[in-house]
Amino acid sequence: MEVSHVLMKVLLFLMSIFSQTSADTHTLQFLYTAVTPGVNFTAVSLVDGEEIVYYDDPDVCKTETSCMQSDQENLKQLLFTVMKDFNHTEGVHTLQRRYGCERDDDGTTRGYDQYRYDGEDFLSLDLKTGTWTAAKRQAEIIKEKWESTGRHTKYWERYLENECIKQLIKSVSSQEEPDEVNVCLICPQLEERILEPACNMRMGEFFWFIIGTVGFFTIFIICVAGFANWMKSMNDSKSVLTPGSPYSSSKLLLPPEF
Structure with missing residues (x-):
């Protein structure tokens, strides 16, 4: 009923x-x-x-x-x-x-x-x-x-x-x-x-979308910069200065195994 x-x-x-x-x-x-x-x-x-x-x-x-x-x-x-x-x-x-x-x-x-x-x-x-x-x-x-x-x-x-x-x-x-x-x-x-x-998309969702996007690109830039610094340090480690000589400003290249 x-x-x-x-x-x-x-x-x-x-x-x-x-x-x-x-x-x-x-x-x-x-x-x-x-x-x-x-x-x-x-x-x-x-x-x-x-x-x-x-x-x-x-x-x-x-x-x-x-x-x-x-x-x-x-x-x-x-x-x-x-x-x-x-x-x-x-x-x-x-x-x-x-x-x-x-x-x-x-x-x-x-x-x-x-x-x-x-x-x-x-x-x-x-x-x-x-x-x-x-x-x-x-x-x-x-x-x-x-x-x-x-x-x-x-x-x-x-x-x-x-x-x-x-x-x-x-x-x-x-x-x-x-x-x-x-x-x-x-x-x-x-x-x-x-x-x-x-x-x-709600405002809260939009806010977190922006935060996530900014965070991603920030991490990406940091990684690229870190990789560049690492490569630079690797190149620098392949050369040394000869201290105590008139040519101390010149670089002495070492073999690759060093």
Whole structure:
């Protein structure tokens, strides 16, 4: 009964997404779903309520595979975290993420980023305040973590308010032109990615990369200099000065065996 109840909530949520269309409003939506046990993952891209891309394996849209796999792993890990917070150790559980943007014909735009656990509201981004709204007590910890540095929130604010709208306009235009090829929209793309864990080298990793590179070249230079000094000392050892003579500044070459 519990499984049926959860799946029914998920189904109703999906039906509401696919039915949200308007002649005066264009929409671009992304829907991620992670389901236990086994943590199956799917992702769907929708333009004006119509499915344009469906992802459930790494071979779809290969140019986005790396980013998509990171998003997939992030959602799976988040699902495990949420299950632990709810003390759910087994059974069927779902974590859904729905995000995207809308644009009215008059140019008005909106964006959203929402999470649902087992078909119920869990966490959502408020673009007006730049903060996350926790619908459950268990979501408070995640909210505090994401807001602690502001990087995660800033990234999605920027995407939803700018790049998502650009993608939406481009996608709608491509649908209106039969000769145009639809853009793969599984993974959000920014013109300049900023500290997004799913797709970028983190600042700490970058720091250690620089340290490692500098250290390598430093050791390399020291080794080269040491080798040069060693060769010089070897050459010097092949010659001696004749002290106490007018020719003490001249060198007397010794046989190689010396």
